[in-house]
Every structure is written in structure tokens, then in C-alpha cells.
Amino acid sequence: MADELEEDVVRVAINAQLLSFDASARNSGISRFTYKLLDGLGRVTTDLEFTAFINKAQQKDATKSDVGQAGRVRLLAENAITSGPLRRVAWEQFTLPRELKSLGANVFHAPANVMPRSVPCASVVTIHDIAFIRYPEFFRPTRRYYQRILTRQSARVATLIVTVSEHTKRDLVEFFKINPDKIRVIYPSIAPDFRLAAPEVIARFRAEKGLPERYLLYLGNLEPRKNVATLITAYARLRSRMGGETPPLILAGAKGWYYEPLFKQVRELGLERDVTFVGFVSSDEQPLWYAGAAAFVYPSLYEGFGAPITEALGCGAPTISSNTSSMPEAAGPLARLVAPKDADALASAMYDVLYDDMLRARTQAEGPQWARQFSLERMARQYIEVYTEVAGKATR
Numbered sequence: 001m002a003d004e005l006e007e008d009v010v011r012v013a014i015n016a017q018l019l020s021f022d023a024s025a026r027n028s029g030i031s032r033f034t035y036k037l038l039d040g041l042g043r044v045t046t047d048l049e050f051t052a053f054i055n056k057a058q059q060k061d062a063t064k065s066d067v068g069q070a071g072r073v074r075l076l077a078e079n080a081i082t083s084g085p086l087r088r089v090a091w092e093q094f095t096l097p098r099e100l101k102s103l104g105a106n107v108f109h110a111p112a113n114v115m116p117r118s119v120p121c122a123s124v125v126t127i128h129d130i131a132f133i134r135y136p137e138f139f140r141p142t143r144r145y146y147q148r149i150l151t152r153q154s155a156r157v158a159t160l161i162v163t164v165s166e167h168t169k170r171d172l173v174e175f176f177k178i179n180p181d182k183i184r185v186i187y188p189s190i191a192p193d194f195r196l197a198a199p200e201v202i203a204r205f206r207a208e209k210g211l212p213e214r215y216l217l218y219l220g221n222l223e224p225r226k227n228v229a230t231l232i233t234a235y236a237r238l239r240s241r242m243g244g245e246t247p248p249l250i251l252a253g254a255k256g257w258y259y260e261p262l263f264k265q266v267r268e269l270g271l272e273r274d275v276t277f278v279g280f281v282s283s284d285e286q287p288l289w290y291a292g293a294a295a296f297v298y299p300s301l302y303e304g305f306g307a308p309i310t311e312a313l314g315c316g317a318p319t320i321s322s323n324t325s326s327m328p329e330a331a332g333p334l335a336r337l338v339a340p341k342d343a344d345a346l347a348s349a350m351y352d353v354l355y356d357d358m359l360r361a362r363t364q365a366e367g368p369q370w371a372r373q374f375s376l377e378r379m380a381r382q383y384i385e386v387y388t389e390v391a392g393k394a395t396r
Helices: 030-043 056-064 066-070 085-103 141-157 166-176 199-209 228-245 260-268 286-291 307-314 327-331 343-354 357-372 376-395
Strands: 011-016 049-054 073-077 107-110 122-127 160-163 183-185 216-219 249-252 275-279 295-298 319-322 336-338
Touching: 011 030, 011 085, 030 049, 030 066, 030 073, 030 376, 049 056, 049 085, 056 066, 056 073, 066 073, 107 376, 122 141, 122 376, 141 166, 160 166, 160 376, 166 183, 199 286, 216 228, 216 286, 216 307, 228 249, 228 260, 228 343, 260 275, 286 307, 295 307, 295 343, 307 319, 307 327, 307 357, 319 327, 319 343, 327 336, 336 343
Parallel strands: 011 049, 011 107, 049 073, 107 122, 122 160, 160 183, 216 249, 216 295, 249 275, 295 319, 319 336
Antiparallel strands: none
């Protein structure tokens, strides 16, 4: 089949097996990154051809999505059952290389840290972070070992590596001893939906959700690395200072892993009436949750980039985050940054931001401009440059 294809067309194959449209934690993180990549590639003019391998179980929703309807990226549903982790890994390591050869791919892109040991073409792997090395205690053993072994292997065999921040690039150089010349930094995109909303739209949203005019918001999966336990402790201290004037704390996001202690912590601190877990929030609703908040608080211990920070700023929400890893890159000059394990500093930051009208005005004026730098088209064009570069390396 490959011999029959035109020789001058660069064919890029992308492993989109983790693309999900479920109302769960699966429809976040890597899934959202992959979708935005495919969406961006479909929006720009290029001579490259794109094929994305998707999970058969997601085929119907993928076909109905904007990417599927645009038709610029071919969505190829695998007949093999790849919904379970072990089956997906087996397909990825053993079946995928044969699929790439049959397709006549010139470039293969693995967008989620791991690629096969060997592929019949040039290759790109996007490595988001190495949290499994920085904070191994926060991962279940099977996932930790899988990521540790196969991410390191993938970094070594890929033609080029893309990281989502300068910080992750430095981590790869430090921990994997990768030549920095092999690494390109491409920041993730922020969807254009994350923008200011009209006051009447925000008021209607608050009314529909039963939200007060002022609330503090965390939005992200519930997992140890996100440091929600410290946020709850800091909120308890804020409430001791502000009393009945304290806005409620909304914890929005799907249950990830090792999340059970958070519910116990809220009960033990007597905060059941003040802290609300609202569960998974769809990407369609997220901009309004940000826009309606008095402040967005994201005290994560470690991020590959920290897209929620930039999303919140795009919606004009005063933002507090951590001064570690890549988060200063996502925050730019606008967010208030604190040491993530310092509950007192976090409580003080929340208090200050709640009463800082100048910060709110500045965030609403400059936040959307900051977020617009991270456009779908910009990310797609930078990936096209990488695909073209590695295709050239393969023909030398």
C-alpha cells in the first residue's frame, strides 16, 4: 500500500488512543491536549496529511466532533480492543509499528510521553512532565513503573522530543541526560472559549448553579499532586480570619486517585457547609466557572505546564498558583505565586486577592491578551515545523 502512495506527500500519523469524550477524568489532561492538537492541525493550511489512530469506543463521538466534521484529519478507529490499559500498551508497542508501515507514514507523533520501542519512520514524542520521577509516591505502582521505563525509552529512541514547557525540558536534561538540542518547546494551546463573559451571562450561570456572587474556585482532577489538601487547610485558616464573610470554596474536577482523604479532611475541619465538591465539569462550562469566581486557586506541586492557570486568566479571574516547576510560565506576570506547601502564605494570598480590586481590573484587562498567545493555530504551526524537520532528517 505504501508503495502506491505519492512520494512527495509527508504523511503524519498521530496516536490519539487516549482521546476521550466521556464525562470523567479521562476527558481532561492528555485527552484535551490531543483533541486541541488535532483541532489546530485541521485549522491551518499545510501540505502535510494527518491520520489519527483513535479508540474504537470513541469513534462515534469523535466523528461528530468539530475535528471529525472538518475532515482535515483522518480519524482511523482501530478494530483491536484497546480500551483497557494493558491492551492499549500491547497495541501501542507491537501492532502500531505495523500499522504505520501499512499507512506509509513518514512521521509518527506520540502525544502522551510514550511511543513504541521501534517505528518504521521518523518520530516525535511529546513529554508533558516527569511527575512520576519527581513525586513517585503520588502514583499507583503500575503506572509509576510503566511511565518511568517507557518514557525514558521513548525519549531516547524518538527523532525529536517536544516538551510543553522550558521546565520540563530542563527536567529531561537533568534526569534522562537528553541532549537539549534534541528537544523543542511548544506550549499547549488555550481554546478561544476561555475569554471574558458578559456580566448578565455570569449572573445567569451563578443562578443556574446556585452559586453566590463571590466564591473561590479550584478546577482540576482530585489527585495528590494537585495539593488540594493544602488548599483546604489554607481555606480553614482564611475562614478563621474572615469568619462569615468568607466566600465558599468550590472544588471542581473529577476524582483521580488517592482522593478519599480530601473528603475526610473537610469533615474533620467542620467545613461541610463551606467547601463543595461539584465533580467533573465539562469543557463547555469551565469558562463560566472561571469567569464567575472571585479568585481561582491552583496550588499544584508540579505541572508540565499548568493550562488551568492560563485558562482562568483568559476568563479574567484573579489567579493564585504555585511558584514551582512550570507554573510561572503559564502564569506570566499576572498571577499571584506562592510556595505550594505554605498554607499560611496561601491563606494570606487568598485574603489579599479577594480585596484587591486593582488586581481584578488588571486581570480582566490583560488576562485575555495573555491567553490569546497560546492559540490553537500557533501550536499547530509549531508542530508542523517539527514534523517537517524530522521528515527532513529521515531523508538525509
